[in-house]
Amino acid sequence: MLRNKLAALTPAVGAILFVFAWWLLYASKLIDPVLLPSPQDSFKAIWDGFVGGALISDFLITVRRTLLAFVIAVIISVPFGIILGSSVRLYSSVEFLIDFFRSTPASALFPLFLVILGVGEETKIAVAAFGASLLILFNTAYGVMNARKTRQAAARVMGASRFRVMLDVTLLESLPQTFVGMRTGVSFALVIVIVAEMFIGSTDGLGQRVINAQMIFNMPEMYATIFAAGVLGYGLNLLFILIERKFVHWGGK
Amino acid sequence: MNAPVATDVASGRATPASAPHGTHITIRGLYKSFQGQPLYTNFDLDIPKAQITSVFGPNGCGKSTLINMVSGLLPFDAGQVLFDGKTLTDTKISYVFQNYREALFPWKRAIDNIKYPLQLAGQSKAECNRRAEELVASFEIKFDLHRYPYELSGGQQQLVSIMRALAPHPEVLFLDEPFSALDYEMTLFMRDKLQDIFQATRTTMILVSHDLEEAVYLADQVLLLTRRPTKIAEIVPFRSARPRHPETLTSDEFVRAKARCLDVFQREVRR
Incomplete structure (x- = not known):
């Protein structure tokens, strides 16, 4: 019984050891305490920041930007991914472009977007949306392209039209891969x-907060x-895994 | 691959005069090649109505290709396939795949898989439910059909596939090695289940099998094919009374038919 209860704590072992090692390092005074505060002080800062502090508002601003970028990316790239994926020839005609821009660090595009959209909220969201959309696009397209031929054949032989096969089979077949794209x-x-908040004239957000704290040595x-x-x-990752489990319960089965 | 399906509709709706009485499917002048290699050239075949025809032959002779062409899954280069004189579009057919895992829809519950072809045909919810209940009763299903396919055993999944195939009352049922992924115990059970269904519905069935015992046991006739380019090596009838039992496997009639098939098969393999 006790053994089982202890076994349930196994996942926490790493985290506990990490905090303990941190505390040891702090207590040993090997590192300047200004650079490495004690775990207690740090946890207190987290607590104060979240409970009525400014940290929570910056946190929510970053959440809002990230989700906005994500939603824009999904709206644009899921339909395009489906269209591209349903024709191998169409996909191979743009495959190089997708792979090229997917491999281009999105952060390298900041100056370009700054010129086009200016130093505002739009630029941060647009670059993030751009990067995310390429990931979602090619995952969706691959999901559609790699849909099981047997399942499509099964629907076809039952008399389903091309449109019905697409709607009832191919789309659902592509869903696990689309979710992988959405999660990444x-x-x-x-x-x-976060990077945009650090460097593109930001006055709020977690990125800006990290940089500010560093500059004043807090x-x-x-x-x-x-x-x-x-x-x-x-x-966010956990949330998407839970959504995935709910909506594509058959994934990998 | 994308060659148009050549069907000669102009020849009318009647079964070709050359086909014997009781013929359901007539295949005339079928041509199919893969990458320039001819598989079927000027292939003719009559498949009888309300009988089970097993298809057996050497590896790679195109057993599955044949039923895929007849069932419309695979386009052919030239030729004509008619069902009682009708084209495929006017015929209700069903197909049971070897790989049930990849043929069932894992996002639908087993029962909804069974209803899917009925929904495609535009039947009402009540009609779908009634037909599903009918199938559940006739198959004496003991497991929970409200589970998802991946929660069922292999045999149960293939049973669901067969129920889905039978739901719309098909005129012809194609089965591509339906039991080859099941263990022997389940295979025996499924053979008898299939035989029960056949006796109850008298649906024309075409069964591809790589197991000669199974091919003969279930068949009214065994269609033996040659190596490619594929021809009919022989059609061996097996007229043992139904229902057949495991004891049938040791009867003289069975042993003789199977021996005949094996003879032809070995002759073709060595050729």
């Missing part, structure tokens, strides 16, 4: 939004913000 897309959008604040960004990234 939203993580990618978060990365781009280390607990900086660690707290990094931790908040980690929570956001992890939470």
